[in-house]
Structures are given as structure tokens and as C-alpha cells.
Amino acid sequence: MTRGILLDIEGTTTPIRFVYDVLFPFARKHAHQHLGDNEQRALKHEYDADVANGLTPPPWSSGAIHYVHWLMDQDRKSTALKTLQGNIWQEGYRLGDLRGEVFADVPDALGRWHNAGVDIRIYSSGSILAQKLLFSTTPHGDLTRFLKGHFDTTTGPKTNPSSYTGIAATFGMPPSEILFISDVVRELDAASTAGLQVLLSVRPGNPPQPPHHYESVTEFGAVGISGLQSVVMAIEALEHIQLAMPAGQENLARSFYSDLLQIPEIPKPPQLSKRGGVWFESGPVKIHLGIDPDFRPAKKAHPGLLVRDLNALVLRLRAAGIDIVDAEPLPGFDHVYVADPFGNRIELMERQ
Numbered sequence: 001m002t003r004g005i006l007l008d009i010e011g012t013t014t015p016i017r018f019v020y021d022v023l024f025p026f027a028r029k030h031a032h033q034h035l036g037d038n039e040q041r042a043l044k045h046e047y048d049a050d051v052a053n054g055l056t057p058p059p060w061s062s063g064a065i066h067y068v069h070w071l072m073d074q075d076r077k078s079t080a081l082k083t084l085q086g087n088i089w090q091e092g093y094r095l096g097d098l099r100g101e102v103f104a105d106v107p108d109a110l111g112r113w114h115n116a117g118v119d120i121r122i123y124s125s126g127s128i129l130a131q132k133l134l135f136s137t138t139p140h141g142d143l144t145r146f147l148k149g150h151f152d153t154t155t156g157p158k159t160n161p162s163s164y165t166g167i168a169a170t171f172g173m174p175p176s177e178i179l180f181i182s183d184v185v186r187e188l189d190a191a192s193t194a195g196l197q198v199l200l201s202v203r204p205g206n207p208p209q210p211p212h213h214y215e216s217v218t219e220f221g222a223v224g225i226s227g228l229q230s231v232v233m234a235i236e237a238l239e240h241i242q243l244a245m246p247a248g249q250e251n252l253a254r255s256f257y258s259d260l261l262q263i264p265e266i267p268k269p270p271q272l273s274k275r276g277g278v279w280f281e282s283g284p285v286k287i288h289l290g291i292d293p294d295f296r297p298a299k300k301a302h303p304g305l306l307v308r309d310l311n312a313l314v315l316r317l318r319a320a321g322i323d324i325v326d327a328e329p330l331p332g333f334d335h336v337y338v339a340d341p342f343g344n345r346i347e348l349m350e351r352q
Ligand SMILES: [Mg+2]
Pocket: 008, 009, 010, 011, 012, 182, 183, 184
């Protein structure tokens, strides 16, 4: 059962490109206008820690702005920097110079999960303020109405299991009922260690991840809420189809599927071959003919096969004496029906 969903932002709800091409340059350009006393104090605190740790930021005496740029150049997950950026972005969003961006499937999914009673929260290295601004100004409207909570690095690093333990406690439910989605395997490792369900987000522009054993999603439409096993759509693709045929007529099957449709025959696995029947496979096209002692042709149910040159195939089939049944117009396709030698209906389609 999934009662809570915790979402990363960059690479998960929002293109990484948005952060690097829009937000970061905007913050860099406007940083100098936002370095008040409080900001400088917080930055100096981190500066001293960096120096104590043997790092070599530009001298503080040259101005806090240089330290800010140094942090930005290294993409440091600095809390003081994040706070400063949050303030800059807040003004940008308020003035309409910035608008939040999410992947197209995100608003629907948030609404669907929300309507199903799921508690949805955000955990991102961007400050809580920046998170709220992003989600409240998207072209799809204010999405913060779907979000019950926000967490940033003040809760702890995203690669530390205890961060997720702490966040799970605020949900008021066992970690096992919370699903965390992120594009970073090390974050999934941490959340998984804390007992959360996890899914890897694979979005355009995301950097490759190290080898892992997590399930992944390319969009949120595939994410259900009824439990971990059904979190990812169970069915990925059609592996093969099986059609029935009467016993002892494998050669007739070969003449149609292999000679006319030109789907090569492949040997059946030895333990299956004694049952008779014949398999035809070419790449993802896999049609298996199996013996049915009570065979009756499938006159309605049928596979629809995508064809490259339908006219040429129709000529070849006609020349072999196969009846071609023209079909109702179908938007986007030319298509006909034929029957295999056993009377099984086959649809042949070509994209227009
Ligand atoms: Mg991310």
C-alpha cells in the first residue's frame, strides 16, 4: 500500500535543464543585489568551515559575491547559498521574470494521487522557498495545492538514510507506505535503506546512473498507488502472440507466415517442440502457432501487424491466392484483413 509519495524535483518533476539553464544563471546575475547582512553572516559561517576543512575559496576580503560565485561554480549544496538563491528566485517569480517548469505528466499525476488521498511531499536540494515558488508558478497553474509538505537540505543530505527516516516520521506512516521517486541512485539507496519504496526517475536530459536494481519510470502516468508491486505498470510490452492451428499442418503455416509474410521460422525450444506447432520471429514480431486438438479459427480476435509496403505485400498475397478483405477506413493507417491457411484473421496495417 502506498499512502505517501515523496518527490525529488531536478530530473524527476522538472527538467535538469531548467535548473541549469534558467534558475542558476538568473541567481548568478542577481546575487549581488541580495547580499544583505543576514546572508553575508550565513555565508561567512560556511566560508570559515570551508577554510577549516582545507578548501581554498577566494579571499573573503575580496567580497562575499566571489565566494557566492565559487559555491555556484562547484554546484555546492550549501544551505546559505540555497537560501540566497531562494530569495533571488522569489523576487524573479514575483515579478513574473521566472516561471516554474514541470514535465507535462506531472500535474495530472499530482491531481490523481491527491484525489486518491495520497500525502504528497517534496524533498529537494533546492530550498523550501524555491520549491514552493517553482510549483506555484507553473504554466499548469499553482500545483502547491497538491503538496502537503516540503523538505530541503536543512533536513539532512539526500544521500543519508536518516534524512528519510526523519521525513517518514513527519508523514505519520510507516516508511514502507511511502514511495520516494528520484533520478539519483544514491538517493534511492539511502531512502531504500530507511525502508521507503523507491523508483528511479528516467527523464530526458538526466545523467546516466550507476548499475542498480531499482525499477524505473519515464513518466508519472505509470505510477499507481495500490502497492509497490503495482507501482510500475506490470505489463511492459507484448512479448509474443500465440495463434492456434490444427495438428500436422506445420508446412501450411510455414508457407503463409514464413514464405508470404516473410517472418522467419525459429526453432522451438526442445522441450516444447514435441508438441508440434511452429514459431515465427523477427525482432519484436513473434508469432507462435500452437496445436489445438479442438482447433477453431479465430475469426474475430486477431493480431494487427505493421507492414512496410502494404501494396507489395497485398500483391504477393493475391498472387498466392489469398483473399484480401478491405477494411473500414482507419485514421492514420491503410489496412486490410487476410486469413491464414487455418482461417485465423490477420490484420495488415501500414502507417500513412
Ligand atoms: Mg534529482
